[in-house]
Amino acid sequence: xxxxxxxxxxxxxxxLVALSTMVIHVPVVATGGFVNVGDAMIFIAGILLGGKAxxxxxxxxxxxxxxxLGYSHWAPWTLVIKGIEGWIAGRLGSPSFRGAKGLPKSVIxxxxxxxxxxxxxxxxxxGFMLGFKVALTEIxxxxxxxxxxxxxxxxxxYALRGVKGIVSERAR
Numbered sequence: 201x202x203x204x205x206x207x208x209x210x211x212x213x214x215x216l217v218a219l220s221t222m223v224i225h226v227p228v229v230a231t232g233g234f235v236n237v238g239d240a241m242i243f244i245a246g247i248l249l250g251g252k253a254x255x256x257x258x259x260x261x262x263x264x265x266x267x268x269l270g271y272s273h274w275a276p277w278t279l280v281i282k283g284i285e286g287w288i289a290g291r292l293g294s295p296s297f298r299g300a301k302g303l304p305k306s307v308i309x310x311x312x313x314x315x316x317x318x319x320x321x322x323x324x325x326x327g328f329m330l331g332f333k334v335a336l337t338e339i340x341x342x343x344x345x346x347x348x349x350x351x352x353x354x355x356x357x358y359a360l361r362g363v364k365g366i367v368s369e370r371a372r
Contacts, residue, residue, distance in 0.1 A: 217261025259283025
């Protein structure tokens with residue numbers, strides 16, 4: 201896949217991440233944050249396009265959604281947390297997805313590790329911003345968000361697995 205195509209798809213995935221984050225979001229009163237399904241698009245971006253694209257699409261798309269939804273106080277944290285989440289999913293999941301006939305267990309594990317990072321990242325960010333006792337209240341919601349996103353992304357990835365040219369040859 202050439203650089204221009206990867207660049208374009210990364211931008212499109214950043215928009216999909218922002219949109220999927222904004223369409224379904226449930227506020228968490230205790231922390232001033234929200235639960236969403238944008239992680240599914242982050243996982244898909246990273247696994248289809250590689251770690252670098254996952255980093256950019258996840259970080260930029262999610263931070264943009266924070267700003268547009270009025271959660272700009274979370275945007276700097278989100279940029280880093282969701283960017284790393286996308287990088288983890290892409291770095292660990294993309295190589296085994298290429299050429300796979302089904303959905304390799306390593307792709308699901310990559311998503312699970314990325315989701316675990318997201319939960320930890322938001323716990324740490326919430327701890328610094330609001331105190332660690334308050335940040336604990338968001339862990340169950342983030343675990344549900346991560347699990348639901350893994351399920352949704354896995355279903356879509358399974359459906360996309362046979363589409364020719366869908367996975368970047370340069371995905372890393």
